Amino acid sequence: MRLVNGVLADNLNLRDRAIQFGDGVFRTLKVRAGQLEFWPQQYAKLVQDCARIGITAPSEATLLADIAQLAPFDHSLKIIITRGESARGYALPADIKPNRIVQLAALPAYAERLYLAGAKLVLCATRASWQPALAGIKHLNRLENVLARQEWSDPAVFDGVMLDRDGWVVEGVMSNLFALIDGVWCTPILNESGVSGVYRSILLNDIACDEIPIVECKISLAQLYAAEAVFMCNSLAACVPVQQMGEQSWPLLSGEIAARLGQRATSSLLFIGNQSA
């Protein structure tokens, strides 16, 4: 089920700059029992990412009407905002209008043992690019993630860790990384590489407190290996404790962060779809 500008569609116009240049941004949200997780944060990040590259984001009401039309229940929901359509070339026509795509997919089936026994990671040879103009943005230029994802085929592997040019830890191919170092949860600074996910921001902005300090910092591979615990997070899988990467293994994450995040998630849910039934 896919909508383009609110209309059921299977296709996008070939003049769309998403096709020509990857000129747009996206969001992936989890819908459980008809509830959109972290909608306020997801919409705020969409607006912020659009602004970073000069696209006017659709209104919240417009997107919620699209979503209501699709009536997701237990789904992964992807929103793509493209800059719109233009003739050949990088230059923008003055009157360009963004296109919005809203599409449903099945939720990935993460087994309970992933959360109980912990995830297995690989260390990717593909590095995360250096590009401060795009760092942090969930934009449509994701070829490096595609290449990194081809580095493993073992379905037991949850994600791959990507380093930057200088060997600093950046993120997973499809998730953000947190490491407990000297009693402080650390997550890589993403001002030169990587994607800043909504889950990561919620942890930093809403969960961090005196008892659970969480900071952004540079993390070397040696520091990651020496960390007391590691977890990955994204909007579909939530917090996933990490058990091993290659020869390295970590003790499993205590339940505290996960529990706090769960509370926060519950209070952030926005009812959509059949809420009036």
Next chain:
Amino acid sequence: MRLVNGVLADNLNLRDRAIQFGDGVFRTLKVRAGQLEFWPQQYAKLVQDCARIGITAPSEATLLADIAQLAPFDHSLKIIITRGESARGYALPADIKPNRIVQLAALPAYAERLYLAGAKLVLCATRASWQPALAGIKHLNRLENVLARQEWSDPAVFDGVMLDRDGWVVEGVMSNLFALIDGVWCTPILNESGVSGVYRSILLNDIACDEIPIVECKISLAQLYAAEAVFMCNSLAACVPVQQMGEQSWPLLSGEIAARLGQRATSSLLFIGNQSA
């Protein structure tokens, strides 16, 4: 006029990974009087770029049949090869099949004075990303070019020069750069950033000789400013002598390189379309 897999079309399936991730490569060719310029080199580069990211390129015969169907005369011709369609996520289904898009556009109208008086450039604040896994490839992740192109609106500006993280000169937003330094034509090494264009390769591989030495090397901004002459090149504009960038100006390029390239171009032309008429 656009073809998708050889069939006239206005749209691309929303499941195509070009839309989702910019997962593909492209070529832009010049067609003059029904003649495709540098076709053998363009096709070879397409195959090479596809191989770099693990896409099987269409056969030369398939693409030439598409092109013949469109019967370009004086046109810009763009070929896009996408990895194909898939469900959500970076992972690739085993049976994925590439999609090919062939589209015509008007040739850009470069005024004769551009070649006689020389081009005006700007120095872009947007840097070229560091990403050795993708450097040199003309792939569909072109958001940094889109951002850099928004740095000027003066139609008298031909292109903008992009530097890398460390300040080395990489390329133009839509062209490659050559600078005459100590009597040798130098063009930036593109193994960490940038797009290696077909015109650039022809200059390096076919035009370079004892009388016209051309080498790849690192070029600092100071070296560029101090260069004896500068030109930009791409497949639509060919060789464009540069007259100025900001406060800096250069003497115009002698005609020798342009003349040699012109000879080479003539011998590389492949007749298509009405060649049997």
